Amino acid sequence: MKKHKVIIVDDQRSVRSMIKRWIETDPNWEVVGEASNPFEARDLIIDKQPDVMTLDVHMPEMDGIEFLKKLLPQHPMPVIMISSSTIEGTSITLEALDAGAFDYVTKPSGTPESLIEAKEDLLSKLNEALHYNFSHENSLKKSITPDSGSQKKRTSFKKKLILIGSSTGGTTALRKLLEDADETFPPILVAQHMPENFTALFAGRLNAELKINVVEAKDKQPLQNGTVYIAPGNYHLSVQKFAGDLYTKITQTDKVNGHRPSVDVLFESAVHNDIASSSIAVILTGMGSDGAKGLLNLKNNGCLTLGQNKETCVVYGMPKVAFEIGAVMHQLPLSNICDKIREIGSK
Incomplete structure (x- = not known):
């Protein structure tokens, strides 16, 4: 069976590794690339043509909102934001949703329960993303x-x-x-x-x-x-x-x-x-x-x-x-x- 492709964009290697481990527990998905900044992500998108991308709300070298606004018109895809639950992180996540992000997952607090909950939330939203309606904005207009x-x-x-x-x-x-x-x-x-x-x-x-x-x-x-x-x-x-x-x-x-x-x-x-x-x-x-x-x-x-x-x-x-x-x-x-x-x- 053909697997669905996802790329992970986060400047922290440890976070990328954690997200990759979570995703690879689902046999329907494969991580086809990782990027530490928007420029690496852009090249990966062109090369790998992923079905979904996870994106850290705090991105180095380019504001994450700006990245979404530049990315989505050229490469429409569901983008799942990985968000912190701080006031700043929440505010950026809401801006990302306004800019066209599909959904978001809040980072775990570090407890075993929060890790399990974040993992299940991400896997659920990856599968939701397969039902993404690419034409909803045009239909709305x-x-x-x-x-x-x-x-x-x-x-x-x-x-x-x-x-x-x-x-x-x-x-x-x-x-x-x-x-x-x-x-x-x-x-x-x-x-x-x-x-x-x-x-x-x-x-x-x-x-x-x-x-x-x-x-x-x-x-x-x-x-x-x-x-x-x-x-x-x-x-x-x-x-x-x-x-x-x-x-x-x-x-x-x-x-x-x-x-x-x-x-x-x-x-x-x-x-x-x-x-x-x-x-x-x-x-x-x-x-x-x-x-x-x-x-x-x-x-x-x-x-x-x-x-x-x-x-x-x-x-x-x-x-x-x-x-x-x-x-x-x-x-x-x-x-x-x-x-x-x-x-x-x-x-």
Whole structure:
């Protein structure tokens, strides 16, 4: 059987050796080259034509973000960033995702558990990368409906809640989806697959860039219009009801579908609190099936459900499963989802 090819780019030999050992435990993959800087990496890419590249977020001789921006237009491929969990490392990783990186793996802290977790995460994301949609950016550009130049009309929402689930490619998709949202929108709860330390910075970046208020969710926050609540990494986000009012609920119960936060946990909480019929739920790009069953349960309880279409997904996994089991009422390009939310939310 033909093996999938990967190259490792990291200035530390010890880190390259560790990543190589991890990858070579999977018989479907082979490491065809290692590079200590972007210039060596460029030559390797031309010579070896790898399927995937792992890239350290801190690169010598050339900024990693600059390298991605120069590389990907000429050699489109999934790039998995190897990130530290420091504030600086997290910030660079989020910039890399904006620049077109496929996904990221956080470096282990050194404990046996963290080593195993990082290895499994990398192997999982290598296999996810085989489903990478190379044309999603072009499809996204084509799907944008020409605007007349006038501002979006303010919407009088009748729905009380918007629920969103996303994974691989979701950081960029969420920004694009929410760029036209404003203070008239009902509370928006988001379960994006992300580790600890990343979500607070991600929420802060979105808050600085968007018209709508974005926060990392805390426990028992009253839900307010015009605010997006991002599930904190390594915690589940749910909605709960007290005396008729809606609040966040943050828990650290077992992972669901291998994830914490889990999209299914968020979606099911709206059903359990009898607010599905006054909600809109959206499932975005991502690998696997998290959120599909929850979305179907929402739909069966009166929720209006939307799914991102294949052409604009980085990975058409979660929306695909949801669509195939009949959970998606409207499947749309990413650029049209916000307008659809306005349309159906006011009815």
